[in-house]
Amino acid sequence: MITCGIDVGSLSAEAVIFVDGKLEAYSLIRTGYDSAQTALDALRVALEKTEVRQEDIEYTVATGYGRVIVPFADRNITEISCHAKGAHFFHPEVRTILDMGGQDCKAIRCDDKGKVTKFLMNDKCAAGTGRSMEVMAGLLEVRLEDIGPLSLAWDGDKIKISNTCVIFAKSEVLSLIREGVPVNAILAGLCEGVAERVRTLLRRVGVEKEFGISGGISKNIGVVRRVEEKIGFEAHIAFEPQIVGAVGAAIFAAELLAKKGPRVRT
Amino acid sequence: MITAGIDIGHQTANAVLLEEGRVLGHETRVVSGAVEAAARMILDRLIESSGVLPSDIERIFATGVGRENVGFVQGHPTGMLCHVRGAHHLFPEARTVIDVGAEGSRILLCDERGNLVNFVMNDKCASGAGVFLETVAEMMGITLSEMGPLSLDSSGSVVLTTTCAVFAESEIVAEIHRGSPRQDILWGVHDSIAIKIVQTSNRTVLEREIVLTGGVARNIGVVKAMEKQLGYALLVPERPEIVGALGAALLAAEGKEYHDQTSTD
Numbered sequence: 001m002i003t004c005g006i007d008v009g010s011l012s013a014e015a016v017i018f019v020d021g022k023l024e025a026y027s028l029i030r031t032g033y034d035s036a037q038t039a040l041d042a043l044r045v046a047l048e049k050t051e052v053r054q055e056d057i058e059y060t061v062a063t064g065y066g067r068v069i070v071p072f073a074d075r076n077i078t079e080i081s082c083h084a085k086g087a088h089f090f091h092p093e094v095r096t097i098l099d100m101g102g103q104d105c106k107a108i109r110c111d112d113k114g115k116v117t118k119f120l121m122n123d124k125c126a127a128g129t130g131r132s133m134e135v136m137a138g139l140l141e142v143r144l145e146d147i148g149p150l151s152l153a154w155d156g157d158k159i160k161i162s163n164t165c166v167i168f169a170k171s172e173v174l175s176l177i178r179e180g181v182p183v184n185a186i187l188a189g190l191c192e193g194v195a196e197r198v199r200t201l202l203r204r205v206g207v208e209k210e211f212g213i214s215g216g217i218s219k220n221i222g223v224v225r226r227v228e229e230k231i232g233f234e235a236h237i238a239f240e241p242q243i244v245g246a247v248g249a250a251i252f253a254a255e256l257l258a259k260k261g262p263r264v265r266t
Numbered sequence: 267m268i269t270a271g272i273d274i275g276h277q278t279a280n281a282v283l284l285e286e287g288r289v290l291g292h293e294t295r296v297v298s299g300a301v302e303a304a305a306r307m308i309l310d311r312l313i314e315s316s317g318v319l320p321s322d323i324e325r326i327f328a329t330g331v332g333r334e335n336v337g338f339v340q341g342h343p344t345g346m347l348c349h350v351r352g353a354h355h356l357f358p359e360a361r362t363v364i365d366v367g368a369e370g371s372r373i374l375l376c377d378e379r380g381n382l383v384n385f386v387m388n389d390k391c392a393s394g395a396g397v398f399l400e401t402v403a404e405m406m407g408i409t410l411s412e413m414g415p416l417s418l419d420s421s422g423s424v425v426l427t428t429t430c431a432v433f434a435e436s437e438i439v440a441e442i443h444r445g446s447p448r449q450d451i452l453w454g455v456h457d458s459i460a461i462k463i464v465q466t467s468n469r470t471v472l473e474r475e476i477v478l479t480g481g482v483a484r485n486i487g488v489v490k491a492m493e494k495q496l497g498y499a500l501l502v503p504e505r506p507e508i509v510g511a512l513g514a515a516l517l518a519a520e521g522k523e524y525h526d527q528t529s530t531d
Contacts (some may be wrong), residue, residue, distance in 0.1 A: 010436065033443045103433055112435070125391070126432035135432065165393035166432045167401075 001257060004046075004057045005249030006039050006073060007064040007082065011102030011130055012216065014231055015042035016246040018254060021171050025050040026243050031065075031102075060259040061249040065103065077252050079245050080108055080119050086248030087212045088114025090238040095208040098198060098227065098235075100217035100242070102130040105198065107205040112116040114248075120205045126166045128194040130216045134191055135166055139173055151187040151222030159189035164197070188220065195226035203232055212236040214244035267324050268393075270312070271514025272305045272339065274330035275346065277396070278481065279308040279366040283316050283323070286517035287355070291316030292508045305339070327514040327524065341518050341524035345510055346374050347382055352513030353477040354380030357501045361473040364492075364500075366463060366482035368396040373467045387468045391430075394462030396482045399433040405438060406448060410485070412450055417487035420453035427521045429462045429472035437478050452487060460491035477501045481508040 004014040013031045017024040027045035032038045034074075039062065040151045047054060062073035062084040068077070079099075088110060097108040104123035126132050137144045159181060163169040169190075176186050194217075211233040218241035219222055228252050230236050238244055270292070273280045279297040283290040293312040297304035305328055313320055329348040345365075352364040354376055365375040370389035377383050392398055403410050403466040424446050428435050434455065441451050459482075476496070482488055483506035493500055503509055517524065518529070 010433075033440050124428070124430060126430050131432055131436075163390075165390055165392050167397055168390075 001119035001254055002052060002056050002058050003250050003253035003257060004043065004060040004107055005082070005246040005251070005253060006042060006062045006070050007062065007079070007243070007245035008035050008039050008042070008062070008070060009101050009103075009245075010065045010244055011242060012136075012236070013038045013042045013064070014243045014246040014251045015039075015046040016243055017046055017050055017057070018247075018250040021050065021254065024052060024245065026240065026246065028240065031149035035069040036071050039072070043072075053174065059253040061253040061256070063249045065101075072254070075256060076251060080106060080121070082245045082248030082252065083114055083214055084108050084110040084116045084248065085114045085251050086244035086246070087214055087238070089247050089251060090244065091210065091212055091236040093210045094236055096202070096205075096211045096212070098202060098213045099215045100128070100198070100213075105129060107200060107201045109208065110166060118205050120201055122201065125164075126187050127164045128197040130169055132166045132169075133217075133220065135170065136173065136187075138171060140186060142183065142187070145219065147187055147191070148219070148223065149186050149202065151191040152225060154182070154184035154188040156182075156185055158192065159185045161186075161189045161193045164193070165174075169193075185219045191220070191222035191226055194223050195230055198227050200221070200229040206227075207231050208235065210236055214241045216242055218242075267516045267519060268318060268322050269518035270309060270326040270347065271325050271511040271513060271516070271518060272309055272326065272328040272330075273329065273345065273508070273510035274301050274304055274332060274336070275367055275481070275510075276331060278331075278507065280511040281302050281308040281312040282508050282511040282515045283312055283318055284512070284519060286518075287516075290318060292505065292511065294507055301335045302337060305336040309376050325518040327332065327518040329510055329514045333446065343514060343519060343524035346379065346385055347524075348513030348517065349479055350374045350376045350382045350513065351516050352509035352511070353382045353479055355370065355512065355516055356503050356509070357475060357477050359475045360477045360501065362476040364463065364476060364478050366395060366478070366480040366488075368400075368481060369393050371463050371466055371480075371482075373470055373472070374443045375470065375473065384470060386466060388462075388466040390479070391462065393429050393431040393434075394459055394466060395407075396480075397458055398434075398455070399482065399485065400469045401431060402438065402452070402502070403433065404453070405435065408448075414454075414484070414486035414488065416449050417452035417456050418449070418490065420447075420449040422450070422453055423447075424450040424454035426454045429458045429465075434458060453491070455493075456485070456487040456491040459488055460495045463492060464495045472496070474498065475504070479503065479506045481507045483507075
């Protein structure tokens with residue numbers, strides 16, 4: 001059984017190929033202006049890594065921010081469900097998932113089968129999203145991937161960023177830079193702010209062991225460590241945390257295929 | 267009696283000269299740096315342009331951000347009191363004042379005499395404020411003053427899926443890339459801002475008539491978008507940005523004392 005999962009997010013898009021329940025290939029690309037084209041590109045890149053051809057794929061499920069515009073998808077399923085399913089694939093013992101993508105932040109509770117039991121999402125405000133990290137990385141002239149390590153390298157007095165709004169926080173950070181506050185201290189303050197917001201979100205949905213983190217933010221060790229500290233649990237993170245949604249989608253595709261049988265090509 | 271009112275905002279300072287309820291002159295300048303110096307500067311400019319002698323001015327009140335630091339004035343009423351008094355002076359039927367500045371908005375409720383009765387503030391989110399308009403103007407390579415009139419030609423085809431100014435940036439870039447007409451993108455932005463401001467007002471009950479003040483009220487596109495959201499017409503002063511300073515000048519003429527007022531102003 002060959003299935004495909006596509007997750008088109010606001011900043012990144014992933015395609016995953018599953019063969020008989022095993023992860024065969026995956027891709028991770030930057031989302032372009034056109035969601036449909038992005039989905040096709042993601043699929044193409046994933047197929048380059050395997051002998052599987054596009055016509056071999058029996059069922060495709062799409063999810064994510066632009067999931068409604070994936071032309072070759074057989075079904076769309078919500079990102080909440082796909083993230084829970086995907087997280088469960090990598091760590092079946094996980095019952096609480098924090099997913100932070102480009103433009104949203106989700107706290108998901110699931111059962112032992114990876115089915116969602118409760119969730120909370122913030123997709124209205126840029127504060128604490130991947131986008132906010134990109135903005136700050138640009139402002140402070142550091143690479144996105146360096147934010148985490150640099151923030152942990154600061155062990156001086158803690159800086160608090162009092163503004164939650166990214167736009168206001170930008171001005172606040174600029175003042176701090178002008179005052180001569182070290183970049184590492186500012187990054188520590190920013191990561192602390194994000195972790196605090198996350199803690200509030202997780203508290204509202206309740207945290208049950210085991211705990212997992214998915215999405216781009218998993219690659220920010222500064223936020224991950226601080227979240228772990230605040231909630232008191234270690235975080236399980238997949239080897240490639242950004243494909244969790246697409247993996248969940250591919251698994252749903254296999255489940256739907258098993259129920260319905262292969263789709264008929266006309 | 268001639269009085270003066272100075273209003274220091276996050277980006278601009280306004281000053282008004284008042285005699286027996288009549289505006290003799292006003293000034294608006296972009297400011298930065300120390301509040302006292304900015305207040306001094308705007309008052310000097312106003313005295314210069316109005317031809318009034320400094321000695322003719324009996325009382326000066328200062329309001330706005332950091333007003334307590336303006337030492338040379340006789341009172342520091344809060345911005346909320348001033349906006350309400352100023353708006354009510356211009357429109358005696360006003361019972362609600364929506365003040366939208368560079369960095370936030372506030373809904374002020376008043377009684378029939380222009381006394382502040384209640385208020386709701388949003389200074390946490392940039393999306394319902396002037397800074398969002400500025401970002402968009404810069405992105406699209408147009409001036410702030412062009413935005414309003416341009417947007418009125420819109421067919422309303424562009425609707426932003428978000429009210430967040432940061433998220434909107436990517437959507438706007440995508441729309442520009444798609445070749446969407448400028449007026450439609452601008453209308454989408456104005457609509458988003460209006461939704462955000464009206465959302466804040468949902469935390470209280472608005473009573474007509476409603477006056478819109480603050481720099482953002484100069485954008486006719488935002489005004490129209492807000493009227494559409496609320497479902498009725500708004501009263502907008504000819505110079506909405508001077509309403510706070512006008513109120514300060516009016517309060518100065520009334521003779522009460524306003525010192526060391528602590529507030530969320």
